[in-house]
Amino acid sequence: MISKTVDHLADAVAGIEDGATVMVGGFGLAGHPVALIDALREQGASELTIVSNNAGNGDTGLAALLKAGRVKKVICSFPRQVDSWVFDELYRAGAVQLEIVPQGNLAERIRAAGAGIGAFYTPTGVGTLIAEGKEQRTIDGRDFLLEYPLHADYALVSALAADRWGNLVYRKTGRNFGPIMAAAARTTIVQVDQVVPLGALDPEAVVTPGIFVDRVVAVGERPWLHDGVFVGAEAAS
Amino acid sequence: MTAGLERRALAARIAEDIAEGSIVNLGIGAPTLIADQLPAGLEIILHTENGMLGMGPAPEPSLVDPDLINAGKQPVTELAGAAYFHHADSFGMMRGGHLDICVLGAFQVSQRGDLANWHTGAPDAIPAVGGAMxxxxxAKNVWVMTDLLTRDGGSKLxxxxxxxxxxxxxxSRVYTDRAVFDVAPTGFAVTEIFGGGTIDELRALTGLDLVDATSVTQEGRS
Structure with missing residues (x-):
């Protein structure tokens, strides 16, 4: 029997080594795997390279991992936000490295890693600071930059539900980087609201097939949902 | 010169130029105001780069759904016909030329249509590019929505x-509080002036040799 489910968050993040490259899903807090990141912080791995769209919001999730001093480098598209004070302070103090990647290049580099692509030419960034040091090529009269795939040791992803084979469905804009990060990492770890029985997910509706998933942990339904149906923040409180 | 258009009026002016059936991405900041000015009853599909087509307006506070946000991380709603997708598909839609229009803010736009809107280059600035590049x-048509002048009175054109x-x-086009400018092979062409200003005033404000295309526009609109 195949079962990728683990009972505890600590088991889900076990073995993540110091110095690992970890992709963290989410756009802002939508799809942000807060429970897994909290477990990683408790697990203690340090000198991490984080690949994520943002560099932490508020004081939770990735921001808390940064604040704990576990992150050596952040590869992201949009670190500076109204609520990115944790990253801002570390960056200004020279305590964390930053690699800025345009959001579409970030997504495509992650996708390319999962799809076994060696490199690709993209028009994004031509003639900008992003182009410095990159090979440029003219194809059919248009200029492109060579970009390489972005691999990771681990991906931490948040989805709505999984079965024990690791098939995933997401919810609304919480999907964002989940499917491509799941494919790009050597080990993909997913937190879900609930694990459903094998066969309960409509195969036509599976977004991330279980082939891309290694570990699944159920963390319970979020406050704004009831049996997977949106009930609103007020109804929940 | 009288005062130019205020933001909401400028957003309404831009909305007039968005045809039914268009797929449109509205950048973070002022361009998001355009969503509220789109004529009711027209089917215009809004794309948000975090992974959705068919984005609707902000919800009632009691219906805020943390899983349903726009690129500015503000709560939004889904319209009938909406679709969700992952980030690589979302940016494939952009790069692949499937979006009809995007409207972005700007620090500067050059006569050749170069755009600067992500980084001031200041040594202490934390750069953040997001999906702007x-x-x-x-997008097939890249429009800019901005004030013509900076707070210090310098021209953004x-x-x-x-x-x-x-x-x-x-x-391809810049909508400002003072006038609308097309990026033409010869530089900026003024197609419409707001608030009773003149082409000479705009030339003085920008320091640029602006082409006067306002009469052409008026004929075209009549």
Missing amino acids: DLAIG VDECSYPLTGKRCV
């Missing part, structure tokens, strides 16, 4: 951008 080179570029030769 992908939008700038991807320039001969050459001094800030780091977001994209080269990508902007």
